[in-house]
Amino acid sequence: MAKKVTRSDQSKKMFGFEVNPPVFFTSTFIIILSIALTLIFREQAEVFFLKVQTSVANNADWFFILSVNIFLVFLIYLAMSKYGGMRLGGDKARPEFSTASWFAMLFSAGMGIGLLFFGVGEPVMHFQNPPWAPPGTAEAAQQAMNFTFLHWGLHPWAIYALVGLALAYFTYSRGLPLTIRSIFYPFLGDRIYGRAGDLIDIFAVLATLFGLATSLGFGVQQIASGLNHVFGIPSGINTQMILIGGITVIATTSVVLGVDKGVKVLSEWNMRIALLLLVLALVLGPTIFILRSFVENTGSYLFNFLEIATWSETFTGTSWQNAWTVFYWGWWIGWSPFVGMFIARISKGRTIREFILGVLLVPSLVTFFWMSTFGSSAIKQTLDGKSALAEAINSDIATALFVFFQDYPLTIVINIVAVLLIAGFFVTSSDSGSLVIDSLTSGGKIDSPVAQRIFWAVTEGAVAAVLLLGGGLQALQTATIVTGLPFAVILLIMCYSLFKGLKEDYVKIKQKQSQQQLENYEELVSEIISRRSAVKNKKSKTHETD
Numbered sequence: 001m002a003k004k005v006t007r008s009d010q011s012k013k014m015f016g017f018e019v020n021p022p023v024f025f026t027s028t029f030i031i032i033l034s035i036a037l038t039l040i041f042r043e044q045a046e047v048f049f050l051k052v053q054t055s056v057a058n059n060a061d062w063f064f065i066l067s068v069n070i071f072l073v074f075l076i077y078l079a080m081s082k083y084g085g086m087r088l089g090g091d092k093a094r095p096e097f098s099t100a101s102w103f104a105m106l107f108s109a110g111m112g113i114g115l116l117f118f119g120v121g122e123p124v125m126h127f128q129n130p131p132w133a134p135p136g137t138a139e140a141a142q143q144a145m146n147f148t149f150l151h152w153g154l155h156p157w158a159i160y161a162l163v164g165l166a167l168a169y170f171t172y173s174r175g176l177p178l179t180i181r182s183i184f185y186p187f188l189g190d191r192i193y194g195r196a197g198d199l200i201d202i203f204a205v206l207a208t209l210f211g212l213a214t215s216l217g218f219g220v221q222q223i224a225s226g227l228n229h230v231f232g233i234p235s236g237i238n239t240q241m242i243l244i245g246g247i248t249v250i251a252t253t254s255v256v257l258g259v260d261k262g263v264k265v266l267s268e269w270n271m272r273i274a275l276l277l278l279v280l281a282l283v284l285g286p287t288i289f290i291l292r293s294f295v296e297n298t299g300s301y302l303f304n305f306l307e308i309a310t311w312s313e314t315f316t317g318t319s320w321q322n323a324w325t326v327f328y329w330g331w332w333i334g335w336s337p338f339v340g341m342f343i344a345r346i347s348k349g350r351t352i353r354e355f356i357l358g359v360l361l362v363p364s365l366v367t368f369f370w371m372s373t374f375g376s377s378a379i380k381q382t383l384d385g386k387s388a389l390a391e392a393i394n395s396d397i398a399t400a401l402f403v404f405f406q407d408y409p410l411t412i413v414i415n416i417v418a419v420l421l422i423a424g425f426f427v428t429s430s431d432s433g434s435l436v437i438d439s440l441t442s443g444g445k446i447d448s449p450v451a452q453r454i455f456w457a458v459t460e461g462a463v464a465a466v467l468l469l470g471g472g473l474q475a476l477q478t479a480t481i482v483t484g485l486p487f488a489v490i491l492l493i494m495c496y497s498l499f500k501g502l503k504e505d506y507v508k509i510k511q512k513q514s515q516q517q518l519e520n521y522e523e524l525v526s527e528i529i530s531r532r533s534a535v536k537n538k539k540s541k542t543h544e545t546d
Contacts, residue, residue, distance in 0.1 A: 020443035084353030089172035095349035123375030163340025177444020248461030251430035293376035330484030
């Protein structure tokens with residue numbers, strides 16, 4: 001009879017590390033092999049993955065659109081249902097971080113860097129090439145903002161919230177490891193500690209590391225473009241290598257310090273700098289126009305919500321969504337193990353209602369205001385006939401943010417703040433990603449040895465550097481997006497698994513409450529009977545005395 005694998009068997013001490021050997025060594029081997037093959041067959045890999053991505057977008061676009069809407073509806077149902085009051089970690093659990101710190105960390109890890117990269121460029125690109133409106137018109141401008149809100153608002157945060165909630169629930173309320181495998185306990189039972197669970201975690205490690213490495217590589221290219229635009233520093237490969245080295249050192253230091261002293265502090269400073277940049281753009285830019293656009297954009301997005309959220313180009317016969325909506329849904333789903341695990345890591349003690357509404361609404365509203373400030377203002381520049389911005393976006397979107405600020409006073413100061421913020425967001429993405437991979441490869445340990453944290457932080461930087469030197473970032477990014485299709489199926493299963501688990505626990509809670517009420521009632525009845533008996537005895541003694 002096979003030995004039953006338990007949680008205690010997962011983590012082994014080896015070479016100063018504390019790892020789950022099948023996940024750690026298999027993931028490391030696949031990572032090295034994948035990078036080598038990508039570098040050797042870079043052009044063939046890019047062509048292959050691009051063909052696969054195109055095939056997925058053409059044939060499974062409806063599935064992505066339907067799935068992401070199901071995730072959002074499911075979460076709203078949970079928040080409003082009887083399960084909303086259940087607390088992650090039990091009734092006595094309380095949040096580890098303040099609400100402000102919690103928002104700062106989930107926003108920094110989630111998509112802070114993406115807002116800087118696409119906040120100016122995407123709305124203008126939609127304005128120039130809208131889904132169905134005449135290009136360059138007021139209708140095109142409104143449609144551009146509607147779809148920008150769609151791609152960066154409630155739906156992507158619903159993907160992250162679903163994974164984060166499921167992980168937090170099974171980890172803190174069920175006592176299972178903080179790994180993706182734990183979500184499937186209702187189906188696999190103790191088999192999550194075996195090969196099936198190992199395969200799930202290996203898949204999550206690969207998606208997380210490659211997603212982070214490619215994003216780090218492209219982000220470094222944006223920082224280099226910014227330094228070149230502002231200070232005239234060459235943006236070549238030498239500058240990019242120095243930037244990767246610097247970001248990796250800071251991220252490693254943050255990882256060593258841990259969540260409370262490292263990631264939390266950096267995330268809070270990121271939010272302060274982001275607020276500063278946002279205020280500068282608001283005050284020094286067309287302030288009244290921005291405020292008007294925020295109100296109008298939000299209203300238009302909500303009014304057209306069902307139409308744009310379910311639009312799949314059925315009758316138009318176009319493929320506009322392949323490069324945008326379907327691309328984003330695959331990318332967010334591919335990134336969900338990383339962001340979801342990190343959100344779960346910092347969310348113990350929150351109620352389910354607080355968790356869902358907090359993750360869905362607050363980041364979305366901040367995103368809407370950010371996109372209105374930068375995106376609507378960028379469209380206004382284009383409408384005003386300032387062609388430099390549109391030309392920069394079409395030639396190199398990495399320079400869009402810096403060209404955008406040329407129309408502002410204090411341009412150099414603002415661009416310096418922007419470069420610092422981009423670097424800050426990449427550091428927090430890198431260190432939080434390292435903590436996630438560390439947890440996955442250690443069998444769900446939250447506090448692993450320092451050497452192990454350093455290993456994964458350095459590995460991320462090394463992978464990004466190698467791919468920048470040899471090419472292949474685009475191939476791995478495309479491959480990461482392609483993994484969104486099978487993972488979308490996993491997320492749908494996750495919905496059922498989470499609902500089943502919550503239902504079981506809710507019944508147990510009610511039974512426990514009923515039992516407690518019954519015991520309290522019995523104690524009360526017993527006390528009343530005892531008091532009546534005492535009064536009766538007292539009266540009897542008084543009567544005998546008389």
